[in-house]
Amino acid sequence: MNTDKILIAYDGSDNARRAVSYTAAMVGASARRHVDVVAIERPPDRDLFADDAAWKTECARRIAAMRTSLDEARDMLLADGVPEASVATRFVESCRSPLRDAEECSIGTSIALEILRLAEEGGYGTVVVGRRGVSKQEEFLFGSVSTKIIHAAKGLAVWVVA
Template identity: 30%
Template sequence: MADWHKILVAVDDSSLSERVLHYVGEVVGGIDKAAICLLHVYPEPPPYYFTEKHTLQEYREEKEAAARQVFNRAGQVLAGHAIGESRISTICLMATGKTFSKSILQVQKEGDFGTVVLGKRGISKAEEFLFGSVSNAVIRECHDFTVWVVS
């Protein structure tokens, strides 16, 4: 089993992500061995994006700039729990040809993270049936690592 001290935290600009970060900070803030990797996954551009004379590079730059703001805010939240910059890394990734859950699982596997932390959005059963749930999909595919789901 992977080292649980290597923690992958999926983040975005939502209040749920902020709650997730506070939870992680409360749980591992005093554990010097804990290393946190903040992961921001964004979707591929919509089909109309290129018809408006935009490039893939412009799209990536826009999304990565937004991710930097998310990471900066996340760093502030974690700093409030005595987790310094030296213990935090970041990954920004476009979910190219795959779901967000598959992207998270790919990063977990490649980075050998022992813990993955996700927020659980309050979606209805109908939405979950139609669109799926990222947290449920990650839990279904979880092998040799731990998943924390924060609501």
């Protein structure tokens, strides 16, 4: 575990953007810290589309939007003074994606567990997540990524930004 390596779990939401801003404020212009912003693809349910073409079109639209959003997160960090050499972005495609072209992919069992896997493999000391803001009933029924990360994390700091 490297306390100078920070992984931001990013989904493009307002809370995720707040997590990026918070991280930038905490890291500042320190060149010794490294910040990776990672997004994990969540393909839409195939059953919601009339045919494969419509599903693939939506998957492509979502991938493009997330890559753009990751670039915006990177730009936010740079604008807040985090050195360019200290910032990286990463998009992890779903193994279920019809457009998959990467060697590494997420099997899609749990976004939270996937984030923790990436943190462990990358030797990160801190994981930063935005608080999703789901209702208590939704959190009880479905859970939330931030809650799951808090409960499953071992040996690293977790910052939950609201």
